[in-house]
Amino acid sequence: MKSDFQDRFLRNKLALAGAIVVAILFAVSFLAPWLAPHDPHEIDLKNVLAPPSWQHPLGTDPLGRDVLSRMIWGSRISLKVGFVATGISIVIGAILGALAGYYGRWVDAVIMRFVDIMLCFPSFFLILAVIAILEPSIWNIMVIIGLTSWMGVTRLVRADFISLKERDFVQAARVIGASDGRIIFRHILPNTMASILVAATLGVAGAILTESALSFLGIGVQPPTPSWGNILTAGKDNIDIAWWLSLFPGLAILITVMGYNLLGEGIRDALDPRLRD
């Protein structure tokens, strides 16, 4: 089984490309202090909005800060937001989905009705409303994105639980007297890890997109902390004179999100080739 998975995954060139992109992103954010050619906060008013050059490969921003260095440090934000937000949504989604799928009846009805209610809100509105009330800090953003994106996971896990709970191994566990908690978390949940893993990988991509949009609007990660989204804000303000401020951070977001998407779909295809469309 394991080697089957590896085999299929390694043969899928696109999935491999996605894995490499994600690996590079990890490396860049861990090695940021060594990779960045300049201090991302170093203001150089003599070099404001300088186009790409040898000294500043991706140009400088309106305060003369090096865009490449800010982007390298900004990758840490993307990584953090992607993982913490997705972690929150996976935990909530897995628990609610497990309860709904395992217990069925009114538990299921209540939880799924709650999912329907949450899906009625344009999630961007909900996120903005909560941020307006709290503080737009990176922690709040991660938590809020997580709290508004668990519904899909809940549905996935619930569907898995419904089909798994009648299987023989669950019946067997019940016969030897395992408690509900033990059956849910030790017997069934590990079998849903495949769908959870895929949902998580795709979720990271979504969270990164949301964070960048929030930061772009000035309601996300606050300057001077560099994030790809807030570099783009400066890009919008100087759109007619400094194209490099708009082009490069956007490309970074695009490639990162594509990497996670490819990785996620690659994992799905490798786990279960029948799911491929």
Add this chain to the structure above:
Amino acid sequence: MLGYIAKRLIFMIPLLIGITVVCFAVIHLAPGSPTDLQTDLNPRASADAKARLKTLYNLDKPLYVQYWLWIKKLAVFDLGESFSSDHRPVVDKIVERLPITILINVLSMILIIAVAVPIGVMSAVKQNSFFDRATGIFVFIGFAVPTFWLALLLMVFFGIHLGWLPISGLRSLNYEYLPPWTAFLDQVKHLILPVLLSAFGGLAGFSRYMRANMLEVIRQDYITTARAKGLSERIVIYKHALRNALLPVITILGLSVPGLIGGSVIFETIFAIPGMGQLFYMSVMSRDYPVIMGILFIGSLLTLLGNLIADTSYALADPRIRVEG
């Protein structure tokens, strides 16, 4: 048919109650509320704002009384007064901006259908052809493009570099002096980029979805039957297959409403369009809580409405539901 619609409406009542509960919970995150322990440490909320929040939401009364009073106001669409200097009723502020937001969203939906359906059908019918692969790549990139970034790029290219399209607002400065036809064209030009971008996000997902549906449908027995009867391939695809493949798309269209409405914040802000999204953004920036809560509520109502329309059209399109009710 009417029975079916009535059923859907009844089904929406618990959703509506749930929406009000979630909105109510969000209000209670606000400074000055009983659940907020940091009131005095929160410098952003002035004493004045806190006092006004208190009267607006009756924060000094027990929780269930607060909720009841708030619901009673909601029922007659009394969303309070804006905190901004004009002190206008929130409902008025939203209603005057709603038409343009709805117009842009409806136009982008039409664009999505007009483009994604043919793409999906073509790639399904010619599965694994060059066209199928090319659109596959486009879809993949489309999923990952931050649309606000694409907006910037298109603004630079069409607005600044080529100078073809205006990049902000709904009308040119000389709009008042233009003859009717030119004035209409002027509005159309202002809408092209916002509609295109607002549709972009949905395009990728939709064409992929349409393709998957179509692939499934053309493998069904009734399609084989139609072919066996000797019907031309065109009739088989466009009359027999397409109709059935389109059905689930209606539901997905309904589900895409919240995404489109949410996206309006981004596009209306970038293109300076005076719609509900821009109002929401400005209210968030100035912490105009009554307007924020009002738009949050109206936005979810619009989603419910979108779902109702989708359900109704589904019933109209599918005789199985139409007849059985």
